[in-house]
Amino acid sequence: MPPIPTALRVTPMLIALGASGGFAAKWIGLPLPFMLGSMLTVALLATFKGNWIPEGFKFPENFRAGFIALIGLMIGAQVTPELFKQIPTMAVSLAMITLFVGLAQAVNYVIFRKIGRYDPATAFFCGSPGGLIEAITLGEEAGADIRALILQQFLRIIMVVSLLPVGLSLYHGTPVGSSGGATMARGATDLAHLVPLIAIAIAGVFLGRRLHLPAGQLTGPLVLGALLSLSGIYAVDLPQWLVNLAQIIVGTSLGTRFAGIGHRMLAKGLVLALLSSGAMMAMGAAMAAAIVPLTGENFEVLLISFAPGGVTEMALVALSLSANPAYVTLHHLYRITLTVVMLGTAAKRMFPKSGP
Template sequence: MKKYLQLAVILGSGTVGALLAQWLGLPIPFLLGSMAMSATVSLTTFSRTGERLWFPARLRHVFIAVIGIMIGTTFNADALNAASDLAITLPAMVLFLAIAQIVNFGIFRRIGGFDSVTAKYAAMPGGLIEAVSLGEKAGGDVEALSLQHFVRIVLVIVSVPLLFQLFTDEIVGSAAGKTLERAAAEWQDWMLFSVLVPIGIMLGSLLKLPAGPLIGPLVLTAIFQATGVIDLNGPDMLVSVAQLVVGSALGSNFARSTPRRLLSAFSLGVLSVGATLAIASGFALLLERAVPMTFEALLISFAPGGVTEMSLVALSLGVTPVLVTTHHLFRIILTVTVAGILTGRTNHIGKG
């Protein structure tokens, strides 16, 4: 009963926060609002216990899969047509990730005072769940890693839409009413979701894909959608609920934190995200001369976080979301894969 009471409080507070954020017109309100309110309640109500709040992983994975499927529905022939451009931008992203990793490592190691292992995984520009998991295996500070990557995602999905609004005077992303829903969903679409969610999660687990609950369903849906096997229209309401559940789950991690640690994490996060976005801007300026993509499209493609919201920002700017999503998936997969290899080597050396 205690566990289910905690779950009810987390989801209840997340719902209130999501509706409030929507009323205020914030970007990606169901994710940010639920995270913020759930974190506030967890920090003020449960932090005294020092215990991690109970939130069933399966529930979170199901709704992460829903988001993955929704992104997968944006894949079409445009992805193949953009292959020549991706041949230029994806190698550039490899260099971008290397530079961002080095710069962020310096911030967390020198300014934040993290130990070298924690600093290395906190500096990873992608893969929240994977970064924390790999960092734990390598002996890093799990709480610090969870908090720092949480802060990274929040700052990116808040700052990028607000920066576009500031400099272009146009509202973008979900705050502009943009959604990934292409048409009204019918009962066949709901049936497809009920089939793709479990199969996609199973696929991600069997293939040991990074961010398996997201990438498995996404890749499965993208293949079927791009080849014309299915024509899935994802209900926007379902995506909102998914974001609410995932956001509430992330916010519940604050039950073991303190206001002082939060302030420190956000201060370091501002430095890290600011530096990373500055580097991304430099790459965008250079690449817009080589590929038929605008500076804005390249910037949101290189921004380190928020696949769904960056796709919505792309829709607002008239950019095909598939291009943005492809870059973000490449960023996450490459970052997690390299970190996994390094972690394996470190553990092997330690055992030897």
């Protein structure tokens, strides 16, 4: 009998471990428990018991993408005619995000260059407030320290995903989101209903990749879900257990990113990520508060829209906190697109490639 491939052997174990952490976090009342609990549990394993995760192991991306696609469908279902009426007010918040991207990049560069003592290329791309893959790719071409760059970019997302719901829980004095009973599920969904949902999700992923959409595994299904919602052809409705499972899968995959990182490098990265993420969250909160009267939108929805986490992760935070995920996702797609354009332009001018 041939040996079982590493991914098939290790992935179920990690998911089970992540799920146990998620239920434990739910029991003690953490916000966004299934994502944070699974992420923290697997991250601790990867950092302190790294030999449990084979060297070179990568969480199966296609498997993760399938659950992200289902989340995209749910977000798309929130796109309604009422949301379109908010587009004029979005001009104000999108303009403020334009300012946020430039200011965050500048502040982060100072943090990573002056405090972290990274070289200019590493400091610049570590400070990117979005575009994780693009920042890593362009930074490597510019000669940045790739291990430091990967660490800081993943810590940016992890730190924001961790700090935002915890901070809102402290602000309210009670758990918020899924730990407080919030849910986006509208009722029980039988197994037969899942078949068309899976088919639509697969079609959405194909659409996202064909059109080269940013975060295509999320935005492709989101577009299809929105079209179905607006047309009334099909009601997209995911059961809560599936939403919880998606959070466990995303959280577990984030936790595996800590494998192979030395304790000293991790400690330095955590301090810098805390400074950087704290500065960006403070800027985002100030800007969100400033435009509440101009947009008429809830402060917490605007705060989530400014928080510089990943699109998928911030969409899950929005779902958990009962904020409009379509509104939030639109702002994050704009932030990432703007950041990628800025990185590409800066890379050509500040860090031209050497050689022929």
